[in-house]
Amino acid sequence: MTTHQNNTTQNIGYALAPIILPDDNGFFGEFGGKIQHPELAKALQEIEQGFRELIQEPEFHAEMQRLRQTFVGRPSPIYHARRLSEHCGGAQIYLKREDLNHTGAHKINHCLGEVLLAKKLGKTKVIAETGAGQHGVALATAAALMGLKCEIHMGIVDIQKEAPNVSRMKILGAKLVPVSEGAGTLKEAVDSAFNAYLKELDTSLFAIGSVVGPAPYPEMVSYFQSIVGSEARAQFLEMTNQLPDKVIACIGGGSNAIGLFSGFITDENVDKVGVEPAGKGLDTPYHAATMTKGVKGEIQGFKCYVLLDENGNPAPVHSIASGLDYPGVGPVHSYLKDTKQAFYESATDDECLDAFMALSRFEGIIPALESSHAVAYAMKIAPTLPKEAKLLVNLSGRGDKDIDFILSKIEL
Incomplete structure (x- = not known):
């Protein structure tokens, strides 16, 4: 398994650290992989290609450095x-x-990258899950900053526990979707968000909140973090x-x-x-x-x-x-x-x-x-x-x- 460091990151203040890369099929050893659902596979391929192009652009790194310093x-x-x-x-x-x-929290690190990617791909909306609400708040913040719509799916148990973050998301303009299926926590929120994304593949980007999910999310979030x-x-x-x-x-x-x-x-x-x-x-x-x-x-x-x-x-x-x-x-x-x-x-x-x-x-x-x-x-x-x-x-x-x-x- 290899690591890489993109040469275009060398002038952004702190250079991004090497990260462990998956193989061409999205596997880290025997773990990971690509989604098999035909429609989702096509959408995630678009995200992967867009991500690889984005991190080669000096303008992207300049913008990320500006936002890290002056916004984050x-x-x-x-x-x-x-x-x-x-x-x-x-x-x-x-x-x-x-x-x-x-x-x-640390979540803003990848949310800025995900929303910039959504804009590059011509999307008008980002959709995501959240557990403690930190990813939801960070994504709603980045979406407000860059003028995109934001929809956050959150389990009803977590909504009750994390009331301050629920309020922040709403103030920032995000649409909050309560999820009551199953345990009403993070896993169910992920399922719900993916189902919503399936209905809006052309206009939205699924912005996952961790190094989980099918390729390219583990690599992409690792890169930004x-x-x-x-x-x-x-x-x-x-x-x-x-x-x-x-x-x-x-x-x-x-x-x-x-x-x-x-x-x-x-x-x-x-x-x-x-x-x-x-x-x-x-x-x-x-x-x-x-x-x-x-x-x-x-x-x-x-x-x-x-x-x-x-x-x-x-x-x-x-x-x-x-x-x-x-x-x-x-x-x-x-x-x-x-x-x-x-x-x-x-x-x-x-x-x-x-x-x-x-x-x-x-x-x-x-x-x-x-x-x-x-x-x-x-x-x-x-x-x-x-x-x-x-x-x-x-x-x-x-x-x-x-x-x-x-x-x-x-x-x-």
């Missing part, structure tokens, strides 16, 4: 969480502050004169994780750790620990590790974090797991809540529940490591959206 606020800084590190003992914990991006790892590597070297011992990110579909990992993918001495939701416990049915408990299978048109029920269908899953409750995972992560280039751990709902409160109280930073899984793992592993060890956590989002839900779960 990049580069996002790295912050040494000294008080949290002292509280945990052992290794020093650093945070890549993607929570400081405009819209409050690789700015996280590019910045992080350069910043960490400048700050500490060394690379981190471990880079850590939460993982549902895996976009923020592959964004961070990409900056260190060729550094064998840097452990890449994805932290997935153990929910109420790995010994219960109430988790979404796909890499830990899943099997090789297929979901929504691509092959990956997946959690299946007794009938061989994608299983209902659970996480306190709406953005992580998905029974599959990105094919590139499945490949990294099998080739042992990355490792996958988990954190429970309770550990996540503890990390949420610890980062808030020790550092004055309120993290998203998704990101709190990565913080929880860093807090768990730090005491087992020497003080000179360095952990870099991707703080992928801020927790404004989660505050009401948190207050319903804990007593302050």
Whole structure:
């Protein structure tokens, strides 16, 4: 499996990191693949061709650099969480502050690229799913910025949990489609959005929210998110004169994780750790620990590790974090797991809540529940490591959206 770095990215500030490429059929090893549905296959081929042309255009890179600097606020800084590190003992914990991006998470990184691609292809509308609402908010923001219509499909369970993001999407002009089928969470939102896209293939673009789905989405979203790892590597070297011992990110579909990992993918001495939701416990049915408990299978048109029920269908899953409750995972992560280039751990709902409160109280930073899984793992592993060890956590989002839900779960 190869990596690439587009030569046209060299003058955009931080060069995009190398990313792992699929083969011509969209596979990362045995994972991934292209959609077989004839109409969708034709539409996704148009997207793939448009993406490959777009990333060769100097004008595109100039526009992305302008928007990153003046609209998103990049580069996002790295912050040494000294008080949290002292509280945990052992290794020093650093945070890549993607929570400081405009819209409050890493999702804006690929949403800008997806909407620019939609405009290049002459589309008038973008359609997407969302779990925690961060992708929905970011896409609605990018669509408003560039004058496109936006339609977001969201499970009714997540609508209830993530009310602030629902309000933001509506204010930004997006049409919100509640999804009540099945568990009413992220998987069902993806199904619903794809069905809507099928009816508007000529005028719309499906803007997926993670490194999941059939080709070209895993590669495309990885490409746009690789700015996280590019910045992080350069910043960490400048700050500490060394690379981190471990880079850590939460993982549902895996976009923020592959964004961070990409900056260190060729550094064998840097452990890449994805932290997935153990929910109420790995010994219960109430988790979404796909890499830990899943099997090789297929979901929504691509092959990956997946959690299946007794009938061989994608299983209902659970996480306190709406953005992580998905029974599959990105094919590139499945490949990294099998080739042992990355490792996958988990954190429970309770550990996540503890990390949420610890980062808030020790550092004055309120993290998203998704990101709190990565913080929880860093807090768990730090005491087992020497003080000179360095952990870099991707703080992928801020927790404004989660505050009401948190207050319903804990007593302050």
